[in-house]
Amino acid sequence: MGARLELDRLSYRYPGADDCAVADLSLAVEPGEIIALLGPSGCGKTTTLKLIAGLLESEGDVRLDGRSLRSVPPERRHIAMVFQKGLLFEHMDVEANVGFGLRMRRTLKSQIAPRVHRALDQVQMSDFARRRPLELSGGEQQRVALARALVTEPRVLLLDEPLSALDASLRDDMRELLLHLQRDGGHTTVFVTHDQQEAVRLGDRIGLMFAGRLSMYDEPEAFFERPPTRKIAEFFGATNFLEGEYADGVLRTAIGELKLAARVTPGRRTVVIRPESIRLGNGDNAFSARVLECRYLGTGMQYRFAIGSQTVVARLPADVTLTAGETVALQLPPAALWPID
Amino acid sequence: MSDLDREMGTFLILLRNKIRNVPISIAALLALLPLVPVALWSVSGSWRFPALWPEAWSLRGFRHLAEPGTRFAEALATSLGIAVAVTAASIVVALPAGIAIGAHRFRLRNLVILIVLLPILVPPLAVTLGIHGAFIQLGLADTAVGVILVHLVPAVPYAVLILASVFASRSGEIEATARTLGAAPWQAFLHVTLPQIAPGLAVAALLAFLISWSQYILTVIIGGGSVLTLAMLLFSAASGNDPVVTGALAVVFALPAVTALLLVLRLLRPRVDRAPALDRVRWAPGSN
Numbered sequence: 001m002g003a004r005l006e007l008d009r010l011s012y013r014y015p016g017a018d019d020c021a022v023a024d025l026s027l028a029v030e031p032g033e034i035i036a037l038l039g040p041s042g043c044g045k046t047t048t049l050k051l052i053a054g055l056l057e058s059e060g061d062v063r064l065d066g067r068s069l070r071s072v073p074p075e076r077r078h079i080a081m082v083f084q085k086g087l088l089f090e091h092m093d094v095e096a097n098v099g100f101g102l103r104m105r106r107t108l109k110s111q112i113a114p115r116v117h118r119a120l121d122q123v124q125m126s127d128f129a130r131r132r133p134l135e136l137s138g139g140e141q142q143r144v145a146l147a148r149a150l151v152t153e154p155r156v157l158l159l160d161e162p163l164s165a166l167d168a169s170l171r172d173d174m175r176e177l178l179l180h181l182q183r184d185g186g187h188t189t190v191f192v193t194h195d196q197q198e199a200v201r202l203g204d205r206i207g208l209m210f211a212g213r214l215s216m217y218d219e220p221e222a223f224f225e226r227p228p229t230r231k232i233a234e235f236f237g238a239t240n241f242l243e244g245e246y247a248d249g250v251l252r253t254a255i256g257e258l259k260l261a262a263r264v265t266p267g268r269r270t271v272v273i274r275p276e277s278i279r280l281g282n283g284d285n286a287f288s289a290r291v292l293e294c295r296y297l298g299t300g301m302q303y304r305f306a307i308g309s310q311t312v313v314a315r316l317p318a319d320v321t322l323t324a325g326e327t328v329a330l331q332l333p334p335a336a337l338w339p340i341d
Numbered sequence: 342m343s344d345l346d347r348e349m350g351t352f353l354i355l356l357r358n359k360i361r362n363v364p365i366s367i368a369a370l371l372a373l374l375p376l377v378p379v380a381l382w383s384v385s386g387s388w389r390f391p392a393l394w395p396e397a398w399s400l401r402g403f404r405h406l407a408e409p410g411t412r413f414a415e416a417l418a419t420s421l422g423i424a425v426a427v428t429a430a431s432i433v434v435a436l437p438a439g440i441a442i443g444a445h446r447f448r449l450r451n452l453v454i455l456i457v458l459l460p461i462l463v464p465p466l467a468v469t470l471g472i473h474g475a476f477i478q479l480g481l482a483d484t485a486v487g488v489i490l491v492h493l494v495p496a497v498p499y500a501v502l503i504l505a506s507v508f509a510s511r512s513g514e515i516e517a518t519a520r521t522l523g524a525a526p527w528q529a530f531l532h533v534t535l536p537q538i539a540p541g542l543a544v545a546a547l548l549a550f551l552i553s554w555s556q557y558i559l560t561v562i563i564g565g566g567s568v569l570t571l572a573m574l575l576f577s578a579a580s581g582n583d584p585v586v587t588g589a590l591a592v593v594f595a596l597p598a599v600t601a602l603l604l605v606l607r608l609l610r611p612r613v614d615r616a617p618a619l620d621r622v623r624w625a626p627g628s629n
Contacts, residue, residue, distance in 0.1 A: 015446070016446070050517070053517070053520075053521045055517045055520065055521070073520075073525075074517075074520040074521050075520050075521075075522075075523050075524055075525050075528075076523075077521070078523075079521060080521050080522060081517065081518065081521040082518070083514045083517070083518055087514055087515050087518050089515070089519075089532075089533055089536075089537075090537065091536040091537060100519070100522055100524075100532070101522035101523045101524075104519070104522060104523040104524040104525075104528055104532075105523040145518075148522065149521075149522070152522055152523060158521070
């Protein structure tokens with residue numbers, strides 16, 4: 001079973017750099033939980049993993065089950081890290097690769113082989129035990145790298161962009177495998193990704209990072225339904241922002257009055273609504289809208305509408321067929337309007 | 342990626358590697374070609390001017406070398422001993438330097454690189470004349486140790502250059518992976534770094550060996566004639582008038598160089614060569 005991982009005000013500055021790569025980062029991961037560190041490239045996600053693994057010396061503290069890892073070197077942390085590209089030891093065959101950690105920790109010889117084979121079995125690579133890494137595809141290498149980490153029974157598993165190097169078709173399989181192994185083994189897992197969808201699909205919780213700082217740490221739904229800032233809402237694909245003056249339960253905007261379900265303090269306010277929350281039809285907050293542009297998305301249609309001077313983007317079912325120039329009634333349901341800072 | 346794409350890819354990789362070997366082979370040929378007349382001389386009995394080919398064959402040259410009076414065995418042993426010592430010392434010095442310069446960024450790094458390269462930028466002869474004075478005071482002149490030390494002057498910079506480039510192309514993440522799997526720093530170096538840099542290490546070692554092996558002037562100045570190497574024997578034979586003995590000596594002298602060349606060619610062969618194992622290469626016509 002994995003350990004509880006706590007990061008306490010972690011900071012790190014690369015030698016010679018002006019800004020911190022990671023600044024004042026605190027978060028906790030419960031035992032057996034899998035969390036995503038999400039953010040644009042260069043935001044300090046991978047650096048954070050290296051700090052957790054002890055590969056870089058940081059300010060602040062990393063704690064496992066409450067015990068500080070300050071001054072504990074990487075090899076004694078029992079935190080296994082899988083880097084972005086499989087990074088297998090090319091001079092060893094698959095079996096030797098997977099057994100590496102056990103050999104380094106001087107596990108009894110008689111125990112190594114069965115554990116290695118079980119690990120290879122878990123990632124469905126048993127038939128490849130004698131292969132060399134260069135003879136494997138990217139996906140196969142990734143699976144071996146995962147087995148090599150899991151076989152050491154790490155207290156925390158760190159994964160750096162585990163799926164980004166794979167083809168789209170392999171990615172789904174690998175994601176399922178990863179989730180399955182993680183749930184089965186109860187490994188406390190932190191993975192890094194720049195892909196918002198991946199973070200949502202894999203993560204129990206998501207830590208969103210911008211410029212070395214943790215902007216938000218919460219369950220995936222919260223990023224869609226309750227984004228605290230415009231930047232976060234935009235990162236998660238919300239495109240419609242409406243600004244106005246709030247008083248007496250309504251927001252007076254350029255396009256008219258909007259009823260809000262959420263409680264808001266009076267004053268100048270901005271609300272956000274996701275493209276998929278906008279509906280056709282009448283009701284509260286219904287407006288007459290002109291179709292500007294339509295685009296087929298495969299799973300639905302994306303339309304750009306003009307409501308007066310405001311442009312909104314809406315995602316509607318594929319069976320809705322509107323043509324540019326047409327005027328329709330568009331509803332922004334009060335419950336879907338979320339106030340942001 | 343479709344199956345066909347993958348098969349085309351495999352085919353292209355194989356083809357590319359074949360083509361890539363062509364210039365290497367030409368280079369090898371050019372390096373070996375001048376040795377042909379020397380090799381012919383070494384086994385000729387009689388070879389007068391207009392003849393394109395020796396008129397008679399003999400092993401006189403090699404038999405002559407085997408005679409005790411020629412000091413050939415002694416020179417061979419000295420050359421080998423010095424070259425091996427220079428190789429070992431070069432690697433011991435160049436490995437940490439190569440790691441530092443290749444894998445790390447630090448203040449005054451460019452200055453350090455310049456200082457490391459200085460011995461091959463400044464003519465070694467000029468350096469050696471200065472060193473000679475110091476070595477006389479230290480009692481190192483006219484000794485094998487002195488010769489070994491002076492051979493390090495041109496050998497170390499090349500070894501550092503090679504190893505620095507080896508480490509510059511490594512991200513260090515492979516060692517980091519090993520660390521998180523439970524390897525202490527020395528274990529990561531021994532089990533991961535060392536096997537992976539082995540080809541680069543071998544090239545650096547071979548180069549250091551050859552630099553020492555073919556050294557003449559530095560040996561003469563510091564060794565002062567009391568340290569007799571094969572290069573010195575060859576030099577005096579070449580200024581004599583027996584081309585057969587000179588040829589035989591040259592062949593022995595060239596042997597390590599040729600061996601080294603072949604070894605390096607093997608080591609430098611693109612690693613991808615081995616990548617598509619036979620059971621994965623499925624582009625044979627008609628198989629699809």
